[in-house]
Amino acid sequence: MTNKYESHGTPLAEYRLTRDDHRRQEEKERSTAYVRRVVDSAPPLSAEVASKLRDLLGPFPRRSPSDYMRWRVRLYCGHIQEVACLLSEPRPASEARCKECGKNPSVIVAFEPDGPFEE
Template structure:
C-alpha cells in the first residue's frame, strides 16, 4: 500500500482564477503549436492487426510494404556507399512527392528503408510482448488516493476539473501543457490557468491532522450577523448547484 501525503504548496499554480479571462499572444502561439503537433500525428486510417502485419500485408494507408524485401541498415549518411546513396535519395524524392504537403512526422520499420507518413499511414501494430511490457511498466490502475485533482482554465475559456497522478507536480508533467475540453470538445486545449486542489480521496487509514493550538481562555460564542448568515446561505446554494451539475 502506498502512503500518500501531499502538500499543495509544492504543486505549480498558474494564473489567477479570480482575474478576468484574457488570452495573450503567448497562449495563442502555444495553442497553434499544440494543434500543429496534434495534426502531425493524427491518422484516420485504422492500423493492421498483428496477425496481418506479420503475414506481410502492406500499409493500409499508402499500400507500400512496412518491411522491405531488400534489407536496409540505418547508419549515418556520410557512411553510405554509392548504391546506398542512390536508394536513399530515391526514397526521399518519392516521399516528398507524395507526402510533401502533409506536414507530418514520418516513420519506418527497423531494417527497411520505405518511409511512411504519420498523417496518411498508421504505425505498425504493437506485438503481444510489447503490449505485455507496456502493461508491466504502466502497472496497476491508480487508486483514487493516488490521483490529484486539478482545476484548469482552458484556451476556450471553460473551467474544468482533471486528474493526474499525485507525483506530477507541474502542469506540463501532468497534462503536457494541454488537454481536451469536456465542455466544448476543443482538443487540444492549452491550459491557461491551473491549480492543484486536493486528492480524489484521502489515503486509507490516514486521518486529517489538526494542528495543535495553544490553550486559550474560553470566550463566549459570537452570534453571526444577518449579513453573514445570508452570505452563508448563498454559499450553500452555490455548492448545491455545483453538485447537481457534476
C-alpha cells in the first residue's frame, strides 16, 4: 500500500500568517505553559517509582532511517527546516522547536514531503 502524503502551502514560497496560524500558535503556547506548570509543581519521583517507570516503559526499539519521511516545513517564526516523521504518517507533527531561533513550540504553517530517508 502506497501512502498519500499531504501538503499545505509551499514552505519555500512567501507566506503570510493567517488568523488561524496565530490562533493555533497561541493555543500551543498556552497548553505548553500549562503542562510546564503542572510538571514543575509535581513532587519529585522516588528512586523506586522512577525505576518502575523505566521498567514499564522499557527501551524503545531502534528504527531504521528508512522508516522515516523527510518534510520541509515553514514554522510560525518564519524559519524553514527539515523534520522527520514515520513513513506511515500522512503529514508532519503540528509543531516543532525551531533550530534557528529556539522558539518552542512553533506551529508548522506550511509543509510538503521531501522524500524518504535513505539507509
